[in-house]
Structure formats: structure tokens, C-alpha cells
Amino acid sequence: MKKKLLLVTFPVDLGNRTFEKRFVKLFESFLDLKIYRFVPNQKSTDSFWKYSTTIGRRFLSSLELQQKVREANKEGRSVLFHGVSPALFAYPAINSASSCIVTDWTRKLYEPIYGMKMSPSWLTFIHKQVLNSQKYVIGLTDAVLEEISQDYGVPHNKLRKGKLPFSVDLDLFIPSPKRNDAVVKILFVGGDFQRKGGDILLDWFAKHHNPNLQMTMVTSHDPGNFKNVTILNNIQYGEDKHIELFKEHDILVLPTKCDSYPSVVGEAACAGLAVLTTKHALGAPEIIQNKVNGYICNSQEELLSQLNILIQNKPLIESMKQKSRQIMEERFAMDLVLDDFMNCLFKD
CATH class of the missing domain: 3.40.50.2000 (Glycogen Phosphorylase B;)
Structure with missing residues (x-):
């Protein structure tokens, strides 16, 4: 019974x-x-x-x-x-x-x-x-x-x-095969654009004129038009677009000012993404091992500095992506x- x-x-x-x-x-x-x-x-x-x-x-x-x-x-x-x-x-x-x-x-x-x-x-x-x-x-x-x-x-x-x-998400998200191109695809997810750090990430991206750098931002905020930046909204958890979104990217970046346990960090790791966030994402240590599948940074400024280094190291990104999925399978x-x-x- x-x-x-x-x-x-x-x-x-x-x-x-x-x-x-x-x-x-x-x-x-x-x-x-x-x-x-x-x-x-x-x-x-x-x-x-x-x-x-x-x-x-x-x-x-x-x-x-x-x-x-x-x-x-x-x-x-x-x-x-x-x-x-x-x-x-x-x-x-x-x-x-x-x-x-x-x-x-x-x-x-x-x-x-x-x-x-x-x-x-x-x-x-x-x-x-x-x-x-x-x-x-x-x-x-x-x-x-x-x-x-x-x-x-x-x-x-x-x-x-x-x-x-997140055991549920392990069934939902399937990591993408390794890509051999030089493109680095960044994903940001956050309805509360400023609190989640979308503004500072967008400002950072706008200063980079790198044709191999692409970014998608999922948010209820309309930040305007920027080259190589895709803005999406109304993405529902578990729908096909949601699943494909994670599958298509390499790094989740969440420069949050304050979060208890942002689900997107776990979703990204289940989907096999490297993850960068701040220590103010209080649930991040449940998901991220520093220098293994991502970084938990002390500040937004430190995060952007680390991101500058990471986007130049595609082999490390691919290694972190594999480790993310492995960590989630072991822990969850x-x-x-x-x-x-x-x-x-x-x-x-």
C-alpha cells in the first residue's frame, strides 16, 4: 500500500x-x-x-x-x-x-x-x-x-x-553533442532583469565586438536591440522551446544581486551547460563546483572578469559542460x- x-x-x-x-x-x-x-x-x-x-x-x-x-x-x-x-x-x-x-x-x-x-x-x-x-x-x-x-x-x-x-529535469533536458566551432553561446534567464544582473551582462556584451560570441536573454524586460543578442519572453517550463533553448547554449550566466535558489542554475546544469553566478545565488553551491563546472563569484565585477577569461577557452567550456551533467546525475x-x-x- x-x-x-x-x-x-x-x-x-x-x-x-x-x-x-x-x-x-x-x-x-x-x-x-x-x-x-x-x-x-x-x-x-x-x-x-x-x-x-x-x-x-x-x-x-x-x-x-x-x-x-x-x-x-x-x-x-x-x-x-x-x-x-x-x-x-x-x-x-x-x-x-x-x-x-x-x-x-x-x-x-x-x-x-x-x-x-x-x-x-x-x-x-x-x-x-x-x-x-x-x-x-x-x-x-x-x-x-x-x-x-x-x-x-x-x-x-x-x-x-x-x-x-532536479531528478525530474535530468529526464527533461538532454545535453547537446560537442560542437567543434569557435562560437560561444551565452544564456541569461531572469524576469527581474536588474536584480538578476541582466543589465550589467548586457552592458558587458555590448562592449565585446566578437563575431564568435552570441547571447540569448529570456526576460519579461525589453532592453532594446543589440547585435548578436536574442531577446525572448513567455518561455514556459518544460515546453519544447524551453528544452531546446538550453540545448543550444554553452554557458548560463546569472550575475544576480540576490536569489534564494534560482532553478535556472539547476536546469542549465542538467542540460550540460557551464554555469557562472554570484555568491548571492544562495543555492548555487548545491549545483556548482568552482573551476569544475562553473564559478561562484564574490561580485558581479568578479563574474564578468571570469567570463572574459572563460569565453577564450572553448576546451574548458566543453569540459565544464560535461561535468555539469555528471554532477547533477550524481547529486540529484x-x-x-x-x-x-x-x-x-x-x-x-
């Missing part, structure tokens, strides 16, 4: 929706799986009135969420919340013996990067209660586990390390990823 799980997702943005797809694919063949999507399809907004309406809608929706969690408890299902927010709104119904949170982010995670307080004391207190009410908190990066322990006082015996299910094999979650969810 299959073990039972209620997966509660929070698909409020592209990143969360992609995470949702990965977790569903991971569990659906192995578990008696039920999925509850907590207030899906919400658009973020800076309008105070619309933001207040959104929060109000979440409180109303929490009644249904709590009902679903109580039903799961009666059925003997474990419950896995993707993120702190859905667990907060389900709090009155939580059974601490069978409930876990999986996350790569909290409101306090970016405070050291931005040098400012991002979670008011009252909200930090509430999140502390929610996190400590769980059987386990499963962190997808070392950075978030360390931060949760430090800022929310979750004891180490309640903290577990999990792997983002389906049985390894699944075992981590099964142990947390179903073992005492």
Missing part, C-alpha cells in the same frame, strides 16, 4: 509554480498523493489596497486549507507545505507529528545581503511559532537551514537537508532525492 501525502503548494509566482511541478513529478508515482494549491494565480502588486485584498483573500481561503489539512490528518496522511506561508494559514489544523515544511527562503534570508530589516518583529515571532510546530523543516540549501536555526530558533533535531527535485538521482523526503515524511 502506498504511503499517503497531502502536498500543499503556494503557486504565487513562476518560481513557486515550477517548484510545484517538480515536487508533483517526484511524488506522484510513489505515493497516494493529494495536492492542494493555496490561493493560486495571484499577481504581486505594490498597491496597498490590492495587497490588503490579497491578504484578506488568503485569510478566507485559509478556512478551506485548514479543512483539507484536518481531512488529511484523519486519513493518516503526512502533510508537506511548500513554504512557511501556507503552513501559517493552516496553523490551527497542523498535527506536529506528521507535518513538514520544505523551503529555500524566509523573509529574513536576504537581510545580510541588503543590510536592512525585512521581517518585522511581530511577523518573525509568528513564523517562529509556525516553523517550530513542524515535525521537520526541510531546507533546500545550507544557507536557509543556517538562517532558520539562527533567526527562528528551530533546534537542529527539527532541521533536515533536502534536495530540490531520483532515489537520492526521494529517500530524503520519504525519511522525513514517514519515519519517526
